[in-house]
Amino acid sequence: MASTSPVASAGAVATAELAGRIPAARRRDMSGAIAHAILLVSVAVLAFPLYYAFVISTQSLDEVTTLPPKLVPSTHLIPNYADAWARAKMGRLLLNSAIVALAVAIGKIAISLLSAFAIVYFNFRGKQLVFWTIFITLMLPVPVRIVSTYQVVSVLGWVDTYWGLIVPLLASATGTFLFRQFFQTIPDSLAEAAQLDGAGPLRFFWSFLLPLSKANIAALFVILFVYGWNDYLWPLIVTNTPEMRTAVIGIDSLIPRTSQLPEWNVAMAAAMMVLLPPVVVIVAMQRWFVKGLIETEK
Amino acid sequence: MKRTVFPNRWLPYALVAPQLAVTIAFFFWPALDSLRLSLYRASPFGDRLIFIGLGNFQRLLSDPAYFWSAATSFLFSALVTVLGLTVALLLASLANAKIRGLAVYRTLLLWPYGIAPAIAGVIWLFVFHPSFGVLPYLLSFVTAYQFNWFLKGWVALVLIVVAAIWKQFGYNLAFYLAGLQAIPGSVLEAASVDGAGPIRRFFAITFPLLSPVTFFLFTLNMTFSFFDTFGLVHAVTQGGPGEATSILVFRAWKDGFEGLQLGYSAAQSVILMLLVVALTAVQFRFTEKKVTY
Numbered sequence: 001m002a003s004t005s006p007v008a009s010a011g012a013v014a015t016a017e018l019a020g021r022i023p024a025a026r027r028r029d030m031s032g033a034i035a036h037a038i039l040l041v042s043v044a045v046l047a048f049p050l051y052y053a054f055v056i057s058t059q060s061l062d063e064v065t066t067l068p069p070k071l072v073p074s075t076h077l078i079p080n081y082a083d084a085w086a087r088a089k090m091g092r093l094l095l096n097s098a099i100v101a102l103a104v105a106i107g108k109i110a111i112s113l114l115s116a117f118a119i120v121y122f123n124f125r126g127k128q129l130v131f132w133t134i135f136i137t138l139m140l141p142v143p144v145r146i147v148s149t150y151q152v153v154s155v156l157g158w159v160d161t162y163w164g165l166i167v168p169l170l171a172s173a174t175g176t177f178l179f180r181q182f183f184q185t186i187p188d189s190l191a192e193a194a195q196l197d198g199a200g201p202l203r204f205f206w207s208f209l210l211p212l213s214k215a216n217i218a219a220l221f222v223i224l225f226v227y228g229w230n231d232y233l234w235p236l237i238v239t240n241t242p243e244m245r246t247a248v249i250g251i252d253s254l255i256p257r258t259s260q261l262p263e264w265n266v267a268m269a270a271a272m273m274v275l276l277p278p279v280v281v282i283v284a285m286q287r288w289f290v291k292g293l294i295e296t297e298k
Numbered sequence: 299m300k301r302t303v304f305p306n307r308w309l310p311y312a313l314v315a316p317q318l319a320v321t322i323a324f325f326f327w328p329a330l331d332s333l334r335l336s337l338y339r340a341s342p343f344g345d346r347l348i349f350i351g352l353g354n355f356q357r358l359l360s361d362p363a364y365f366w367s368a369a370t371s372f373l374f375s376a377l378v379t380v381l382g383l384t385v386a387l388l389l390a391s392l393a394n395a396k397i398r399g400l401a402v403y404r405t406l407l408l409w410p411y412g413i414a415p416a417i418a419g420v421i422w423l424f425v426f427h428p429s430f431g432v433l434p435y436l437l438s439f440v441t442a443y444q445f446n447w448f449l450k451g452w453v454a455l456v457l458i459v460v461a462a463i464w465k466q467f468g469y470n471l472a473f474y475l476a477g478l479q480a481i482p483g484s485v486l487e488a489a490s491v492d493g494a495g496p497i498r499r500f501f502a503i504t505f506p507l508l509s510p511v512t513f514f515l516f517t518l519n520m521t522f523s524f525f526d527t528f529g530l531v532h533a534v535t536q537g538g539p540g541e542a543t544s545i546l547v548f549r550a551w552k553d554g555f556e557g558l559q560l561g562y563s564a565a566q567s568v569i570l571m572l573l574v575v576a577l578t579a580v581q582f583r584f585t586e587k588k589v590t591y
Contacts, residue, residue, distance in 0.1 A: 031394075031395040032395045032396070032397045034392060034393065034395070035392070035393040035394065035395040035397050036397060038389050038392050038393040039393050039403045042389060042407065042467075042468075042471060043403065043406040043407065046406075046407065046410055046464070046467065046468050047406070049418075049421050049422060049425055049464060050410075050421070052421070052424075052425060052432065053421045053424070056424065064430060065429070065430055067430070067435055068435060069430065069431075069432045069435055071432070110316075111316045111317045111320070112317070114313040114314070114316065114317070115313065115314045115316075115317040117313055118309075118310040118311075118313035118314045119314070121303060121304050122304055122306060122309065122310035122313075124307075124310040124311065127310075130314050130318065133318065133321055133322075133326075134317060134321065136325075136326075137321055137325045138578070139571070139574045139575055139578055140325045140326075140329050140571070140574075141525050141574070143525055143528070143546075143547040143550060143551075143567065143570050144329065144332070144567050144568075144570045144571040144574060145325070145328035145329045145331075145332045145567055145571075146332075146550055146551060146554055146555075146563065146567055147332065147335065147554045147555075147560050147563050147564050147567065148327075148328035148329070148331035148332045148335060148564065148567075149324055149328040150555075151328070151331070152323060152324060152327060152328055152331075153324075167320065167324070168320070168323075168324035170316075170320045171317055171320040171321045171324065171325060172317075176317065188303065191303040191304070192303065195303065195304075201304040201306060201309060202309075204304075226411070226412050229414070230412075230413075230414035230415070230416075230417075230529075232414065232415070232416050232528055232529030232532065232533075233528045233529065233547070233551065236532065236551075237551075237555060248414045248416050248417060248529065248533075249416075251420075252533060255420055255423075255533070258448065262429070262430065264424055264427070264430065267420065267424075268421070268424065271417050271420050271421060274414070274417055275412070275413045275414065275417045278412035278413070278414075279409050279412040279413065280412075281412065282408060282409055282411060282412040283405060283408075283409055286404070286405055286408065289408065289411075290404075290408070290472075293469065
């Protein structure tokens with residue numbers, strides 16, 4: 001095709017089209033262009049609400065409440081964010097969320113690693129029972145035991161504490177199964193070699209299994225951090241004081257209700273601050289995030 | 299099965315102890331206690347529990363509001379899942395080409411997964427805001443109908459469906475794109491040579507080959523829209539207007555923690571538990587039989 005003159009090639013294309021056949025090269029270009037167009041539009045449509053929220057968070061109250069809506073950033077970014085920060089005590093809320101998200105992620109990973117290690121590398125009485133016990137937690141999310149779980153935490157005196165926010169979430173069937181599957185792919189010879197070198201089980205776990213599990217740990221970490229940061233029902237139940245609220249719940253007070261001054265600029269500033277940490281974690285650890293999404297749903 | 303290599307009597311028990319402790323104290327015990335509590339109601343002064351047998355369940359099953367709530371939940375989950383997946387699959391099929399920059403697109407598609415449903419809801423609440431939102435403003439040029447979700451139940455439902463789909467859509471699309479790229483081009487070309495048109499090729503080849511992806515996304519989206527959207531409803535609509543967006547999980551929370559009807563709420567938890575067990579059973583049957591891997 002490249003050696004023929006433009007006119008001749010255009011003629012060839014036209015005949016091909018008339019015959020209902022488009023040359024392969026041209027068809028590929030076209031489908032590529034269509035693909036880019038569709039993906040660009042999808043990305044833009046997905047980004048629009050976030051852009052809109054950001055724009056609102058930079059406007060004054062007057063700008064927010066006038067029609068037509070202004071879709072360009074304005075000059076009130078700093079006062080709005082400062083206002084949201086002070087009124088919702090954002091510092092404390094974000095700290096609480098960070099503590100909970102990190103503790104839930106790290107705690108779940110640690111507990112799952114230990115359980116998976118026991119299940120794969122030991123033979124012990126009741127192993128099947130332990131396995132099924134862990135499995136059944138998959139069928140018991142918070143909503144199916146909502147009142148009673150609160151009562152347990154309340155009896156323990158853990159209402160309005162970090163213990164109450166964190167410990168009841170630490171069991172993890174998905175994490176245990178993920179590590180179990182991964183451990184089963186590790187050749188037996190590794191454990192044998194370690195034993196010949198005189199390494200005990202804990203030494204083997206620490207020096208061999210943990211380093212090998214890095215990728216799986218990172219993948220699980222992203223998923224669990226996002227889960228811990230964004231969880232809503234449990235922190236809502238188990239905290240009453242503003243000091244112990246997590247960020248997703250704590251900013252509720254800034255959302256203007258019908259009878260209130262429509263300070264949506266301040267509400268959006270707060271929303272931006274709350275959504276940023278998990279989104280940054282996902283974008284920064286994207287490779288692990290995708291792995292985690294696939295692995296945890298197997 | 300792995301050859302067991304460490305002979306140790308007590309260590310494995312110590313290793314599983316933390317997991318079992320949390321599981322028993324915060325999963326098994328409360329689940330059993332919910333079963334027990336569902337058979338009681340609080341006395342008028344709330345100081346003790348009165349055994350009423352299956353009274354809570356009778357009351358639930360004869361309550362039109364509860365039936366309505368269940369219908370809303372299923373409609374909501376079905377809309378989020380079916381609409382979200384259909385549009386994602388359609389766009390992914392149209393955009394399936396060997397192009398540069400797929401990794402960049404993937405990043406730009408996946409970030410909304412990180413946004414909490416409640417926060418997604420707050421953003422869309424403003425987009426839909428009857429007085430200041432951009433959407434009612436644009437619609438006002440087309441129709442005089444008032445898309446006021448404070449007053450109209452169906453608009454409120456659309457609002458939370460859109461917010462939920464928005465959060466899920468990017469990774470639905472990303473997963474379909476990845477699934478499509480994994481289908482060998484030679485298979486489709488062979489069908490094409492045999493005279494199958496694009497639509498025929500899609501239903502005869504692409505769609506069946508994508509069934510593992512569809513199944514994976516279906517389960518994920520159903521679970522998400524049924525259980526994880528509590529925050530969305532709580533932060534945005536509070537179940538309203540009226541009862542229009544009062545999904546099952548929201549109702550169980552509200553009756554338990556605002557209405558303080560512990561037994562009544564526990565009975566709702568038990569029904570949800572049966573539902574999860576049924577869904578898991580269905581999921582397992584499907585993974586065994588219907589899905590091509």
